[in-house]
Amino acid sequence: MKIAILPGDGIGPEIIEQAVRVLNTLDEKFEMETAPVGGAGYEAHGHPLPEGTLKLAKEADAVLFGAVGDWKYDTLDRPLRPEQAILGLRKNLNLFANLRPAILYPELAGASTLKPEVVSGLDILIIRELTGDIYFGQPRGVRTAPDGAFKGEREGFDTMRYAETEIRRIAHVAFQAARKRGKRLTSVDKANVLETFQFWKDIVTDVSKDYPDVALDHMYVDNAAMQLVRAPKKFDVIVTGNMFGDILSDAAAMLTGSIGMLPSASLDANNKGLYEPSHGSAPDIAGKGVANPLATILSAAMMLRYSLNKAEQADRIEAAVKQVLAQGLRTPDIYEEGTTKVGTREMGDAVVKALA
Amino acid sequence: MKIAILPGDGIGPEIIEQAVRVLNTLDEKFEMETAPVGGAGYEAHGHPLPEGTLKLAKEADAVLFGAVGDWKYDTLDRPLRPEQAILGLRKNLNLFANLRPAILYPELAGASTLKPEVVSGLDILIIRELTGDIYFGQPRGVRTAPDGAFKGEREGFDTMRYAETEIRRIAHVAFQAARKRGKRLTSVDKANVLETFQFWKDIVTDVSKDYPDVALDHMYVDNAAMQLVRAPKKFDVIVTGNMFGDILSDAAAMLTGSIGMLPSASLDANNKGLYEPSHGSAPDIAGKGVANPLATILSAAMMLRYSLNKAEQADRIEAAVKQVLAQGLRTPDIYEEGTTKVGTREMGDAVVKALA
Ligand SMILES: CC(C)[C@H](C(=O)O)[C@@H](O)C(=O)O
Ligand SMILES: CC(C)[C@H](C(=O)O)[C@@H](O)C(=O)O
Numbered sequence: 001m002k003i004a005i006l007p008g009d010g011i012g013p014e015i016i017e018q019a020v021r022v023l024n025t026l027d028e029k030f031e032m033e034t035a036p037v038g039g040a041g042y043e044a045h046g047h048p049l050p051e052g053t054l055k056l057a058k059e060a061d062a063v064l065f066g067a068v069g070d071w072k073y074d075t076l077d078r079p080l081r082p083e084q085a086i087l088g089l090r091k092n093l094n095l096f097a098n099l100r101p102a103i104l105y106p107e108l109a110g111a112s113t114l115k116p117e118v119v120s121g122l123d124i125l126i127i128r129e130l131t132g133d134i135y136f137g138q139p140r141g142v143r144t145a146p147d148g149a150f151k152g153e154r155e156g157f158d159t160m161r162y163a164e165t166e167i168r169r170i171a172h173v174a175f176q177a178a179r180k181r182g183k184r185l186t187s188v189d190k191a192n193v194l195e196t197f198q199f200w201k202d203i204v205t206d207v208s209k210d211y212p213d214v215a216l217d218h219m220y221v222d223n224a225a226m227q228l229v230r231a232p233k234k235f236d237v238i239v240t241g242n243m244f245g246d247i248l249s250d251a252a253a254m255l256t257g258s259i260g261m262l263p264s265a266s267l268d269a270n271n272k273g274l275y276e277p278s279h280g281s282a283p284d285i286a287g288k289g290v291a292n293p294l295a296t297i298l299s300a301a302m303m304l305r306y307s308l309n310k311a312e313q314a315d316r317i318e319a320a321v322k323q324v325l326a327q328g329l330r331t332p333d334i335y336e337e338g339t340t341k342v343g344t345r346e347m348g349d350a351v352v353k354a355l356a
Numbered sequence: 357m358k359i360a361i362l363p364g365d366g367i368g369p370e371i372i373e374q375a376v377r378v379l380n381t382l383d384e385k386f387e388m389e390t391a392p393v394g395g396a397g398y399e400a401h402g403h404p405l406p407e408g409t410l411k412l413a414k415e416a417d418a419v420l421f422g423a424v425g426d427w428k429y430d431t432l433d434r435p436l437r438p439e440q441a442i443l444g445l446r447k448n449l450n451l452f453a454n455l456r457p458a459i460l461y462p463e464l465a466g467a468s469t470l471k472p473e474v475v476s477g478l479d480i481l482i483i484r485e486l487t488g489d490i491y492f493g494q495p496r497g498v499r500t501a502p503d504g505a506f507k508g509e510r511e512g513f514d515t516m517r518y519a520e521t522e523i524r525r526i527a528h529v530a531f532q533a534a535r536k537r538g539k540r541l542t543s544v545d546k547a548n549v550l551e552t553f554q555f556w557k558d559i560v561t562d563v564s565k566d567y568p569d570v571a572l573d574h575m576y577v578d579n580a581a582m583q584l585v586r587a588p589k590k591f592d593v594i595v596t597g598n599m600f601g602d603i604l605s606d607a608a609a610m611l612t613g614s615i616g617m618l619p620s621a622s623l624d625a626n627n628k629g630l631y632e633p634s635h636g637s638a639p640d641i642a643g644k645g646v647a648n649p650l651a652t653i654l655s656a657a658m659m660l661r662y663s664l665n666k667a668e669q670a671d672r673i674e675a676a677v678k679q680v681l682a683q684g685l686r687t688p689d690i691y692e693e694g695t696t697k698v699g700t701r702e703m704g705d706a707v708v709k710a711l712a
Contacts, residue, residue: 156555199512
């Protein structure tokens with residue numbers, strides 16, 4: 001089985017290095033091939049998603065992705081900016097199902113800005129549709145307004161769209177995930193304002209007939225943003241569109257105070273997937289050896305579970321991460337008094353050792 | 357000067373009653389006329405925004421609005437549902453600028469789900485564009501997909517649009533508000549994905565040239581949702597579009613833990629406005645006399661300041677509210693041990709008394 005390794009920019013290479021070391025520690029050996037992406041892709045081949053990188057990602061059984069982006073690319077034309085690589089990979093690989101767990105490890109309860117009783121034991125799963133919605137909907141652009149109160153003026157515009165198939169398939173992923181967890185699914189929409197999300201709500205309700213064992217409820221996106229702050233533990237699985245999911249999954253991740261710990265998976269219909277930490281490329285700390293590699297290591301574990309069918313190895317990695325936390329090792333982002341501050345490599349060393 | 361009083365549904369009538377009492381306590385006398393809106397409008401005239409109600413709102417110098425919505429209207433066709441009244445009022449009255457302060461009163465620091473050090477002293481102002489964006493953009497609906505990967509299938513769709521004038525005018529409101537406060541403005545967009553918001557960012561940047569004394573920064577909406585949870589006090593004024601503003605303003609309100617305290621103003625170009633509490637109609641506690649009337653009373657204060665040009669009276673009301681909090685009076689939503697639990701009317705009584 002072949003894994004495409006796309007380190008990217010900023011802290012990407014450092015954290016990917018540790019995840020690769022962890023994978024190499026397992027009995028199972030994987031073929032891995034590395035390619036540049038994001039700013040690194042632009043530097044090497046003039047494009048954030050070079051042809052060779054896309055080809056490798058398509059051929060591989062799974063993609064392990066670091067992070068992309070750096071201020072120095074801010075002035076490039078949009079199609080050349082690093083984040084276009086991630087949008088391009090999602091679309092080209094049909095990675096329509098983004099799974100983002102927001103878990104608060106008991107050892108890190110103090111890292112949250114929320115009161116311990118509100119977040120301790122938090123374990124929710126956000127499932128974000130990833131290849132549709134206003135992210136990709138055509139037409140879009142800047143034009144002369146063709147109608148309305150500002151007819152004749154310059155305007156920016158985009159199209160939100162969801163077809164029935166797109167909603168059905170992500171709903172099935174969500175119901176199936178809920179079935180394996182607490183059996184509760186919250187579908188987040190804005191059906192009171194948007195036609196797209198009234199349609200979304202209707203289809204999700206229809207799909208729910210196949211899952212009588214899962215309790216479905218519907219919540220408006222503004223209310224969901226409030227409830228995540230007020231009582232996040234009331235959620236089990238949340239499913240929503242690409243745009244709302246972008247916002248809510250980041251808010252949910254931040255509730256834990258330790259976004260450096262949170263992995264993510266983006267899957268196609270055959271469980272091929274791209275795996276990446278939920279955090280960004282953090283160019284401000286790149287190269288300093290202080291980035292937290294655990295989200296990437298846990299992403300590698302998700303990869304083993306979902307795409308490579310090695311659930312046992314995934315369990316081992318997750319247990320090893322818990323063990324190093326229990327040992328009190330902390331990168332600066334999750335450091336608290338009384339714990340031991342370590343760098344990126346030392347954290348990787350500790351996970352490798354715990355696996356041995 | 358004439359005020360249109362629109363109590364609406366759920367707890368709307370109870371909380372409006374207290375705000376009207378407070379207004380009647382002032383030396384200044386105002387003409388007030390009441391009309392049904394939301395579910396109450398539907399009951400009385402078969403429409404959530406009856407013609408007479410809209411006419412009154414248009415004629416009046418300001419509108420004081422309670423809340424709309426009740427589960428019993430969930431099965432109505434969308435154009436007849438209570439929330440259409442609020443969308444209709446915004447659009448018909450050109451209330452394009454929604455001002456939503458998120459303030460944490462020192463006495464209520466315990467009500468927040470966030471740690472006291474993260475939110476104590478919180479005082480941010482969210483300015484949400486209210487008459488444009490995907491809320492009103494045409495075309496929209498359910499159709500057969502005309503193109504794309506799901507061509508020929510049923511799909512829901514909506515159009516996000518912002519014309520230059522719409523962005524300029526809300527940007528001016530925001531810069532002017534920032535100028536009167538901490539002189540920092542954060543414009544929230546999703547310019548890395550949406551054409552509408554790249555355009556938004558460009559126009560806001562252009563408007564910023566008129567305000568060299570205000571520090572402008574730009575933030576992606578997903579990051580803004582995170583930063584609100586991580587370090588909300590770093591914000592001063594936030595300006596954003598209708599859809600993102602809906603989500604972020606509710607999240608920001610919930611940070612305080614006391615959404616029952618938060619007023620809002622929705623203004624047109626001439627400072628005529630609609631004033632309403634940030635919370636909803638809470639049908640579950642309607643008629644029980646336990647709803648917190650302070651957000652509505654504070655909305656009346658905003659009305660005096662922005663639309664009726666009576667800043668001094670506004671100050672008096674705000675001081676009276678602070679006084680009753682200092683006295684330890686609390687409705688159930690903000691009750692904590694060691695304080696005195698009171699009902700809607702008693703809270704109104706206390707504010708009236710404090711004003712005397
Ligand atoms: C970089 C950006 C295009 C991307 C998105 O909006 O999807 C990011 O925020 C994410 O959530 O992966
Ligand atoms: C009721 C609904 C249409 C409305 C909105 O989405 O604007 C509400 O959430 C608000 O924020 O006032």
